[in-house]
Amino acid sequence: METLLETARQGLPLMNSAVLDLHGHFGRYAQAIPDLTAKGLVGVLDRVGVKSIVVSHMQCISWHASEGNDEVLEATRAHPGRILGYALAFPVFSAAARHELERRLGEGFVGLKLHNSNGIPYNHPGYADALALANERRLPVLLHTWGTQQDFEIVRELAGRYPDCAFLMAHAGAGDGAKRCIQLAGEFEHVYLDTAFSAGPRGLVEELVAGAGAGKVVFGSDCYFFSLTQQIGKVVGSRISDEEKRCILAGNAEAILRRADITPLPIP
Amino acid sequence: MTTRLFDIQTGFGGVKKGQTTPIALEDCLETMAKLGIAKALVRIIPDAQEVDVCMANDRLFGACAKHPELVPCPIAVPATGRDLPDEDTQVVGFLDHNSGAAVIRPAQDYWQLTPWGSDDLFKAMAGRALPLVCPGGYVSLRDIGAIAGRFPDLPLIATEVGYRDHRTILPLLETFPNVHLSIGNNWTVHRGLEKTIEAIGPEQLLFGTGFPAAEPTMALTQLMYADISDEHRRLIAAGNMERLQNARVIQ
Numbered sequence: 461m462e463t464l465l466e467t468a469r470q471g472l473p474l475m476n477s478a479v480l481d482l483h484g485h486f487g488r489y490a491q492a493i494p495d496l497t498a499k500g501l502v503g504v505l506d507r508v509g510v511k512s513i514v515v516s517h518m519q520c521i522s523w524h525a526s527e528g529n530d531e532v533l534e535a536t537r538a539h540p541g542r543i544l545g546y547a548l549a550f551p552v553f554s555a556a557a558r559h560e561l562e563r564r565l566g567e568g569f570v571g572l573k574l575h576n577s578n579g580i581p582y583n584h585p586g587y588a589d590a591l592a593l594a595n596e597r598r599l600p601v602l603l604h605t606w607g608t609q610q611d612f613e614i615v616r617e618l619a620g621r622y623p624d625c626a627f628l629m630a631h632a633g634a635g636d637g638a639k640r641c642i643q644l645a646g647e648f649e650h651v652y653l654d655t656a657f658s659a660g661p662r663g664l665v666e667e668l669v670a671g672a673g674a675g676k677v678v679f680g681s682d683c684y685f686f687s688l689t690q691q692i693g694k695v696v697g698s699r700i701s702d703e704e705k706r707c708i709l710a711g712n713a714e715a716i717l718r719r720a721d722i723t724p725l726p727i728p
Numbered sequence: 729m730t731t732r733l734f735d736i737q738t739g740f741g742g743v744k745k746g747q748t749t750p751i752a753l754e755d756c757l758e759t760m761a762k763l764g765i766a767k768a769l770v771r772i773i774p775d776a777q778e779v780d781v782c783m784a785n786d787r788l789f790g791a792c793a794k795h796p797e798l799v800p801c802p803i804a805v806p807a808t809g810r811d812l813p814d815e816d817t818q819v820v821g822f823l824d825h826n827s828g829a830a831v832i833r834p835a836q837d838y839w840q841l842t843p844w845g846s847d848d849l850f851k852a853m854a855g856r857a858l859p860l861v862c863p864g865g866y867v868s869l870r871d872i873g874a875i876a877g878r879f880p881d882l883p884l885i886a887t888e889v890g891y892r893d894h895r896t897i898l899p900l901l902e903t904f905p906n907v908h909l910s911i912g913n914n915w916t917v918h919r920g921l922e923k924t925i926e927a928i929g930p931e932q933l934l935f936g937t938g939f940p941a942a943e944p945t946m947a948l949t950q951l952m953y954a955d956i957s958d959e960h961r962r963l964i965a966a967g968n969m970e971r972l973q974n975a976r977v978i979q
Contacts, residue, residue: 465762465763465945468945468948468949468952468953469730469763469764469948469952470730470952471952471953491891491892491894491895492894492895492898493894493917493918494894494917494918494919494920494922494923494924495918495919495922495923500918500919501918503955504918504919504953504955507953507955508949508953658890658891658914658916659913659914659941659942660913660942660943660946661941661942661943662939662940662941662942662943662944663943664943665943683918684918684919685918686891686916686918687891687916687917687918687919687920687950688918689949689950689952689953689954690916690946690947690949690950691916691946692949692953693943693944693945693946693947693948693949693950694943694945694946696945696949697762697763697943697944697945697946697948697949698943698945
């Protein structure tokens with residue numbers, strides 16, 4: 461049987477196109493991204509063998525969250541089942557953030573994405589009602605993290621307060637934070653480690669798997685902030701078994717979506 | 729047919745600060761075998777502790793002599809301090825050891841990229857068409873443009889270019905056909921290969937992995953999954969670098 465690396469070496473779609481990517485983006489950003497189209501994104505999914513990507517808008521760092529959600533909605537409707545949406549919520553008022561999430565879930569969004577580059581920590585009271593709703597619905601909540609002490613303290617606090625969310629720690633291992641990510645994933649069954657990291661240090665995926673177990677690591681590309689075709693390589697080329705790679709590339713994400721009663725549509 | 733690969737951004741033999749074990753040559757060779765990489769332009773990396781360029785280059789030449797799949801990329805330094813062989817002698821020596829390029833690291837070796845402080849080196853390299861590797865940590869894109877403009881016959885290779893630099897790298901490549909881009913770490917641009925080829929063609933793009941710092945499979949999948957023609961893929965994978973190698977003036 462051909463290994464995943466052998467398949468990738470030939471540029472062929474992986475795993476009968478069953479890969480799930482839980483960390484994607486949509487929309488314009490400050491740096492140049494040469495193709496901003498949903499069609500271009502789906503073309504990449506097809507080539508690599510990604511069934512679905514869950515995207516949030518680049519406005520996740522800004523107060524234009526709702527406008528960003530509108531653009532993501534359009535993309536999800538243009539490509540049902542292939543592009544799924546994380547809702548953004550800006551914490552002006554806690555009730556408003558919850559209302560925005562509730563509205564977007566009604567439109568088919570599948571989770572919540574928060575980013576702290578806006579200077580607002582995830583334990584800000586303005587996020588509380590939205591996080592409570594995410595907890596009620598057992599949603600995946602993708603949190604941008606970069607290995608800071610504050611990141612770990614706040615994720616630990618949220619994980620304790622919202623036991624039914626699936627918290628995805630984006631960029632696990634960045635900022636030399638692999639050991640603390642592993643520790644948190646070990647402390648909480650519902651904390652997962654996301655692989656998105658532009659530089660992709662050699663050995664990081666192996667370290668996360670050795671420390672936290674393959675069942676706690678999920679594939680996230682950060683596409684199209686990064687290149688999905690590049691980010692997939694760190695999992696495919698890592699020195700772990702193909703069974704573990706399959707967990708990271710699909711199995712764990714399937715379980716996370718399933719617990720929120722989300723079943724991505726089959727590829728048409 | 730498997731695409732032939734020539735990795736232009738890799739190396740071995742150096743020790744990272746705070747670590748005690750160098751990156752083993754065998755590790756580099758095993759990685760090449762695992763990914764099916766036929767040839768590699770190799771440097772001594774990490775290089776922060778390589779303070780004697782002559783010793784570093786001799787170690788590199790010694791290792792490459794035993795492995796024909798490895799093409800050395802020694803460190804070049806302007807002879808402005810009168811402590812090293814003159815620039816022509818350096819370049820001839822590099823070519824005698826079948827070097828495929830030479831790398832510069834101005835801050836590390838205490839010199840500056842001023843015309844009066846470095847052009848004798850670039851003139852010597854341009855005269856023999858020996859490519860100049862410019863790692864992002866040492867040479868800015870602005871400096872690459874300045875060198876490329878002064879020496880249009882000197883092939884330059886920008887490595888370690890960041891994904892946020894796309895607004896700058898594209899006009900740099902467009903303006904200076906002698907500048908080449910390694911697609912390795914950390915150039916992770918969504919549909920970057922496709923759109924760059926649309927803008928300037930495939931001739932200035934080179935396959936590089938960023939080993940040992942980065943997981944090298946990332947550059948491989950970025951190339952293999954790109955929506956480009958097989959002909960263009962072959963050029964980036966190895967053809968463009970082989971063209972640069974064949975253009976060297978070896979006497």
